[in-house]
Amino acid sequence: MAGVEQSPQTPARAKRADARRNQQKLLDAAAEVFVSSGVDAPIREIASRAGVGMGTIYRHFPTRADLVIAVFRHQVEECAEAGPRLLAEEDSPFAALRRWIGLFVDLLVTKHGLAEALHSEAEGFASLHAYFLDRLLPVAEQLLGAAVDAGEVRPGTQPYELMRGIGNLCVGGDTDPRYDPRRLIELLLRGIQAPPAA
Amino acid sequence: MAGVEQSPQTPARAKRADARRNQQKLLDAAAEVFVSSGVDAPIREIASRAGVGMGTIYRHFPTRADLVIAVFRHQVEECAEAGPRLLAEEDSPFAALRRWIGLFVDLLVTKHGLAEALHSEAEGFASLHAYFLDRLLPVAEQLLGAAVDAGEVRPGTQPYELMRGIGNLCVGGDTDPRYDPRRLIELLLRGIQAPPAA
Amino acid sequence: MAGVEQSPQTPARAKRADARRNQQKLLDAAAEVFVSSGVDAPIREIASRAGVGMGTIYRHFPTRADLVIAVFRHQVEECAEAGPRLLAEEDSPFAALRRWIGLFVDLLVTKHGLAEALHSEAEGFASLHAYFLDRLLPVAEQLLGAAVDAGEVRPGTQPYELMRGIGNLCVGGDTDPRYDPRRLIELLLRGIQAPPAA
Amino acid sequence: MAGVEQSPQTPARAKRADARRNQQKLLDAAAEVFVSSGVDAPIREIASRAGVGMGTIYRHFPTRADLVIAVFRHQVEECAEAGPRLLAEEDSPFAALRRWIGLFVDLLVTKHGLAEALHSEAEGFASLHAYFLDRLLPVAEQLLGAAVDAGEVRPGTQPYELMRGIGNLCVGGDTDPRYDPRRLIELLLRGIQAPPAA
DNA sequence: CATGAATGAGCTTTCATTCAT
DNA sequence: AATGAATGAAAGCTCATTCAT
Numbered sequence: 001m002a003g004v005e006q007s008p009q010t011p012a013r014a015k016r017a018d019a020r021r022n023q024q025k026l027l028d029a030a031a032e033v034f035v036s037s038g039v040d041a042p043i044r045e046i047a048s049r050a051g052v053g054m055g056t057i058y059r060h061f062p063t064r065a066d067l068v069i070a071v072f073r074h075q076v077e078e079c080a081e082a083g084p085r086l087l088a089e090e091d092s093p094f095a096a097l098r099r100w101i102g103l104f105v106d107l108l109v110t111k112h113g114l115a116e117a118l119h120s121e122a123e124g125f126a127s128l129h130a131y132f133l134d135r136l137l138p139v140a141e142q143l144l145g146a147a148v149d150a151g152e153v154r155p156g157t158q159p160y161e162l163m164r165g166i167g168n169l170c171v172g173g174d175t176d177p178r179y180d181p182r183r184l185i186e187l188l189l190r191g192i193q194a195p196p197a198a
Numbered sequence: 199m200a201g202v203e204q205s206p207q208t209p210a211r212a213k214r215a216d217a218r219r220n221q222q223k224l225l226d227a228a229a230e231v232f233v234s235s236g237v238d239a240p241i242r243e244i245a246s247r248a249g250v251g252m253g254t255i256y257r258h259f260p261t262r263a264d265l266v267i268a269v270f271r272h273q274v275e276e277c278a279e280a281g282p283r284l285l286a287e288e289d290s291p292f293a294a295l296r297r298w299i300g301l302f303v304d305l306l307v308t309k310h311g312l313a314e315a316l317h318s319e320a321e322g323f324a325s326l327h328a329y330f331l332d333r334l335l336p337v338a339e340q341l342l343g344a345a346v347d348a349g350e351v352r353p354g355t356q357p358y359e360l361m362r363g364i365g366n367l368c369v370g371g372d373t374d375p376r377y378d379p380r381r382l383i384e385l386l387l388r389g390i391q392a393p394p395a396a
Numbered sequence: 397m398a399g400v401e402q403s404p405q406t407p408a409r410a411k412r413a414d415a416r417r418n419q420q421k422l423l424d425a426a427a428e429v430f431v432s433s434g435v436d437a438p439i440r441e442i443a444s445r446a447g448v449g450m451g452t453i454y455r456h457f458p459t460r461a462d463l464v465i466a467v468f469r470h471q472v473e474e475c476a477e478a479g480p481r482l483l484a485e486e487d488s489p490f491a492a493l494r495r496w497i498g499l500f501v502d503l504l505v506t507k508h509g510l511a512e513a514l515h516s517e518a519e520g521f522a523s524l525h526a527y528f529l530d531r532l533l534p535v536a537e538q539l540l541g542a543a544v545d546a547g548e549v550r551p552g553t554q555p556y557e558l559m560r561g562i563g564n565l566c567v568g569g570d571t572d573p574r575y576d577p578r579r580l581i582e583l584l585l586r587g588i589q590a591p592p593a594a
Numbered sequence: 595m596a597g598v599e600q601s602p603q604t605p606a607r608a609k610r611a612d613a614r615r616n617q618q619k620l621l622d623a624a625a626e627v628f629v630s631s632g633v634d635a636p637i638r639e640i641a642s643r644a645g646v647g648m649g650t651i652y653r654h655f656p657t658r659a660d661l662v663i664a665v666f667r668h669q670v671e672e673c674a675e676a677g678p679r680l681l682a683e684e685d686s687p688f689a690a691l692r693r694w695i696g697l698f699v700d701l702l703v704t705k706h707g708l709a710e711a712l713h714s715e716a717e718g719f720a721s722l723h724a725y726f727l728d729r730l731l732p733v734a735e736q737l738l739g740a741a742v743d744a745g746e747v748r749p750g751t752q753p754y755e756l757m758r759g760i761g762n763l764c765v766g767g768d769t770d771p772r773y774d775p776r777r778l779i780e781l782l783l784r785g786i787q788a789p790p791a792a
Numbered sequence: 793c794a795t796g797a798a799t800g801a802g803c804t805t806t807c808a809t810t811c812a813t
Numbered sequence: 814a815a816t817g818a819a820t821g822a823a824a825g826c827t828c829a830t831t832c833a834t
Contacts, residue, residue: 019793038319042828044796053795058830116317119369158381164374165382168366171317178356184363184386191385216813217818240803251820256805415814438807440817449816454809512713515765554777560770561778564762567713574752580759580782587781612834613797636824647799652826 023060023070026050030071031111039068039117065128068117075111076135079103083139093146094153098189100143101166104136105182108170115170137163154194162192221258224248228269229309237266237315237323263326266315273309274333277301281337291344292351296387298341299364302334303380306368313368335361352392360390419456419466422446426467427507435464435513461524464513471507472531475499479535489542490549494585496539497562500532501578504566511566533559550590558588617654620644624665625705633662633711633719659722662711669705670729673697677733687740688747692783694737695760698730699776702764709764731757748788756786 029050033041043064047054061067083100090096108115117125118132140159147153166185173181227248231239241262245252259265281298288294306313315323316330338357345351364383371379425446429437439460443450457463479496486492504511513521514528536555543549562581569577623644627635637658641648655661677694684690702709711719712726734753741747760779767775 022794043830044828047796054830055796055832056794059793064829116319119314119317158376160376161378161381164370164377165367165379168369168379169363171366171369172362175319176362178358179362180359181363181366183356183359187389188382188385190389191387220818241805242803252804253806253821254819257818418815439809440807443817450809451811451817452815455814460808515710554772556772557774557777560766560773561763561775564765564775565759567762567765568758572758574754575758576755577759577762579752579755583785584778584781585785587784616797637826638824648825649800649827650798653797 022052022056026052026057026060026067027071030067034068034071034111034113034117039064039113039120063124063127065124065126068114068125068128069131072107072111072114073131075107076132079107080135080139083143087143087146092152093143093150094193097143097147097153100139101185101189102182104163104166105170105173105185108167109173109181115167115173118167119171133160151194153192157192162188220250220254224250224255224258224265225269228265232266232269232309232311232315237262237311237318238320261322261325263322263324266323266326267329270305270309270312271329273305274330277305278333278337281341285341285344290350291341291348292391295341295345295351298337299383299387300380302361302364303368303371303383306365307371307379310372313365313371316365317369331358349392351390355390360386418448418452422448422453422456422463423467426463430464430467430507430509430513435460435509435516459520459523461520461522464510464521464524465527468503468507468510469527471503472528475503476531476535479539483539483542488548489539489546490589493539493543493549496535497581497585498578500559500562501566501569501581504563505569505577508570511563511569514563515567529556547590549588553588558584616646616650620646620651620654620661621665624661628662628665628705628707628711633658633707633714634716657718657721659718659720662719662722663725666701666705666708667725669701670726673701674729674733677737681737681740686746687737687744688787691737691741691747694733695779695783696776698757698760699764699767699779702761703767703775706768709761709767712761713765727754745788747786751786756782 026046030046033046033049037045043054043057046067047057050057057067061070079100082103083096086096086100087093090099108118117128137160140163144153144157144159144162148155148157165188166181169181169184169188171181172179224244228244231244231247235243241252241255244265245255248255255265259268277298280301281294284294284298285291288297306316315326335358338361342351342355342357342360346353346355363386364379367379367382367386370377422442426442429442429445433441439450439453442463443453446453453463457466475496478499479492482492482496483489486495504514513524533556536559540549540553540555540558544551544553561584562577565577565580565584567577568575620640624640627640627643631639637648637651640661641651644651651661655664673694676697677690680690680694681687684693702712711722731754734757738747738751738753738756742749742751759782760775763775763778763782766773
């Protein structure tokens with residue numbers, strides 16, 4: 001590996017830059033394909049869209065779930081980070097919760113196939129599931145806890161259950177014109193609200 | 199006509215009896231397999247579980263959806279028929295609606311795989327979807343309409359959307375101990391309730 | 397064979413009449429199906445067209461070739477019998493030969509699929525082939541021989557080869573508007589004619 | 595670029611060399627299998643004869659007709675190219691036509707199964723048929739036209755019909771010792787010849 | 793490291809053929 | 814005898830995954 005590398009400058013970096021660019025091509029291609037053909041699309045399709053060999057995908061993402069996670073990691077991170085920020089910005093914890101859930105729903109509904117993948121019980125998506133939970137459930141707990149503490153939400157609401165339910169509601173939210181998950185989620189939020197103290 | 203069922207004079211009947219018994223074996227086996235392996239299970243698996251050849255399944259149910267529908271038709275019918283009855287029995291339309299939705303949820307949650315099948319966008323399940331809609335949506339409309347008329351539910355609630363949402367919520371309701379769709383559906387119902395006239 | 401036959405009158409005959417009528421239904425149905433779907437049509441199709449069970453076909457015609465032969469036997473017989481008659485009727489042996497070949501071609505071209513079946517090398521059609529040969533080759537030999545004797549046809553023409561060739565030419569003669577086997581067969585006949593003695 | 599074909603600098607080439615060798619194995623195997631089992635032989639059989647997986651065949655030849663065409667393309671090309679050459683070489687257009695038809699017959703008779711495939715009305719062979727027509731019919735038209743112009747062949751002879759007829763005559767020409775299509779084709783040629791001008 | 797050819801398991805579907813009724 | 818349900822071998826085709834280059 002030493003030696004015949006052509007340009008003397010930044011040989012290692014060059015590789016990395018190359019590899020990173022490759023990764024990005026891959027992620028972009030995968031994202032597109034997930035939209036058009038779902039997260040179960042043939043590996044080959046993703047590879048050819050990315051202009052790389054299938055082996056390259058396997059190298060970078062040994063498992064389909066790894067790829068899916070990688071594709072959505074950025075948005076998941078953004079969403080996770082938005083939690084505390086909203087809590088600080090918004091007037092009330094409940095308002096923050098509502099807006100945060102809006103972001104979460106955007107994530108699931110916009111990225112066609114994500115919601116479906118999340119609910120797929122297929123073997124390989126376990127880790128995708130886990131990743132979502134690890135990253136987002138704590139945020140949900142924090143927001144929900146704050147809202148409960150503020151007396152805006154009835155105690156006893158299970159964060160996991162709520163998130164799972166919202167995730168479920170998002171299935172099909174981007175393809176069926178007669179079905180808008182956001183309306184139902186709004187109902188759900190109304191449902192968890194504590195009755196005015198009066 | 200009574201008694202001598204085995205008599206050779208009823209050759210056609212004999213056939214039917216046999217075939218019908220076979221159908222039942224098939225439906226039972228399919229139901230089991232749907233539970234253990236999902237509604238996408240290989241035909242072979244169902245066939246071998248039923249102890250019949252694959253051809254037999256194709257004869258009885260040319261399409262996978264035909265089989266799935268057949269497996270669940272009984273329960274769907276029961277559920278559909280319960281709608282008007284509950285409307286008559288219960289104290290209020292809303293109470294009837296709540297109980298009917300309970301039956302609907304039982305159907306989806308109990309029969310593992312049904313909810314998933316319903317949301318499958320796979321080609322062949324279109325008719326399953328259609329069947330559910332044809333049979334159950336009118337009932338939902340009737341109940342919801344009555345509740346709206348009685349001033350118990352806010353006008354503007356879309357029956358289709360509500361049913362779809364409930365269907366979505368049921369996904370995974372039988373496998374995940376931390377997730378009980380019924381609680382969320384109760385929230386949803388609270389959400390559609392009209393505020394007390396006062 | 398004596399004894400428990402129900403009605404005392406013509407018991408055996410009754411049966412036979414029934415069976416014969418069945419056979420005819422079968423042959424008619426098979427003929428139709430051969431036209432529409434070729435001689436390789438599923439047995440089931442023929443059975444259902446005839447309104448009988450598949451088993452019945454197997455009983456009457458254990459082999460597909462048996463059925464094909466039965467279907468066309470009548471016409472083959474007619475054709476075979478026409479040979480000597482034409483030899484007697486026509487002005488010259490060559491004229492008789494030409495007209496007889498016309499009948500043969502009609503048989504093959506009219507009955508869609510017959511020509512194809514004849515050339516099928518599929519296992520089961522061997523006996524069909526043999527039947528055609530047994531019945532028609534002698535006739536061809538007789539006619540050709542007479543024409544040779546009369547000095548109308550060059551000696552050395554092989555009856556088998558000629559018949560096979562004509563059979564071949566008939567393939568596709570009923571479906572392709574740009575292809576009329578009769579014209580080519582006329583050329584063939586011209587080709588075997590002996591040059592005028594002059 | 596000369597010489598070191600094995601050098602690692604030509605990775606793409608290396609692939610191609612390998613794949614090309616594979617293709618050849620495939621074509622050879624297919625040719626053999628077509629002879630022994632006809633062009634409808636199971637893909638599996640061809641694959642195993644070639645010592646490759648079935649997928650490999652599908653990769654190279656998505657359609658059965660693609661494979662058949664590939665198997666015979668070389669000979670078809672040779673035959674097509676021989677047309678004009680013979681026209682230039684031979685003493686008369688008719689002589690050229692006769693020799694060219696000889697080549698055509700060789701092609702069909704030698705490659706057992708080709709003639710049959712050509713007459714198969716099966717769905718997938720349409721393109722094979724088309725290929726033959728596209729490539730060879732123009733040649734036939736040229737030769738026949740020249741012969742007509744030279745007064746050697748009666749006007750009115752249809753090139754398509756003649757070629758089809760010759761193709762038909764070739765069926766079975768390699769298996770039946772009592773049947774030699776070449777003799778009949780010679781008769782046909784005699785039949786289309788214009789009578790000597792007197 | 794990347795490539796993409798090759799592999800072959802796994803599924804679907806069709807029918808000839810058998811055989812219980 | 815007739816029926817047609819049942820059987821299961823055969824084929825086709827698709828992809829995930831491996832691995833030689």
